[in-house]
Amino acid sequence: MRWDDPIQNCRIQDAHKQGLIDYIKVNYPIPFGSNPHGLGIPVLAHTSSNPTCSAEGVNLNIARRIKEAAEEMDSPWIGEHLSWLGTASTGSLGYQINPLFTDEIAAVTAMNVARLKEYYDRPIALELGPIYIRSTGFESEMHFLGSVADDVDAKVILDITHWQIGNRNLGRLTDYGLAAIDPVRIVELHIAGMRLGSDQRFWHDAHDCYRMTKSCR
């Protein structure tokens, strides 16, 4: 279960007490004043705040906070998105922006991830966002992910929801792309909600539709 906000604490504690979850995947950096480590539940470190595909590189202040948290919680790896966040070396224009899946962006991504991995001194697990636009370089985004992971010996988080969103939005078979990933690299399966847009054609990530505020005793 992913932890993004202290509003989830109560329900996560309930679920943990009932043996429904073994760990939480904390999305770093965490907001001021929050303390998911205090929940006493094992943590997998994750971040949506590093643009690993950016030509501008990765912000060291953000990376430092993720590294420190992963060390504190002894996370076996750190989850990273293959994404851009904007055109500058910091900040974010909104939700993860899929990069162009081309050779030059793959090369830049491999350099960024290799440096992050060295800096973290810890394995990295890579994942993709939901896809709408067909790749203009690699056969697909899954081939891009598989290639970068092989280049830098990274692990892979298979975001099943995002994978299926991509296949539906691009009119591909359900199992398309899986063969592009070395199965040995897959260490996490990520499942979240997906929803059909109001146009009744394109599918979207639906993390934001699931509010964890109810049923907390």
Added chain:
Amino acid sequence: MRDRTAEKVLRERARKLQALHIRLLFCPITQERWLTEADQVLHDFGLPTKFLDRIPDITTDQFKAESHGRRTLVERSVGKTFPETQQQLNAIQQALTFDDFICSEEFLNPKSGLPHSSGVGLGYENVSKYFFWLRQTMSLKALDCDIELRNKAYTEFATWLINEYKRPHDPFYDDFEGGLYWLQRPGQEKPVILLSDQFVVYTLNDPKTIEQLPQIGLTNLDDVEPPDWPDEPTLL
């Protein structure tokens, strides 16, 4: 790759592709130009014509869906914070549109906004970028500004700042303890509008009361600017 010169060349090429693709995703003005003069747009972004095939076909429904989604996210966050400001803007002839903002350099530049209240740093939200862009572009600090637009934008932005202050926040937001104030009309010492951190609006006309506002630690919204923070180091 350990060859720093080769890496620099590669990153420069990737930087240009990244800049163009992101512009195309967000900015309808760039999209329109791309449809009629793609070669010229590539040239403007410092890219050779042979890179045309790196850029996706922007006429597909898939591209339109992603572009629409990205713009909508920004539009929602801004629209939710500035509903009356945007109504007022719509009422002004030849006023700015949302496209003007989303196609601006300020939208792309993290230093055009405030640090995110969560502490993640500069440029992680678009609300403050929008306010500073609007204040500058519509000259809301000038003597001859549209007073109604100024007061709606200032009230809505001050409300947002206080809301950010009220949750666990980056220390930058400590400045907004107590509330914010501003001259109703630039150049006229009174009345002064004060929005307290309890969301009560006061219209102040007593010069002695007005004089005390900065002394008790309240912030003049006309003085709030994006902080001039140094560039942050990157892992390059």
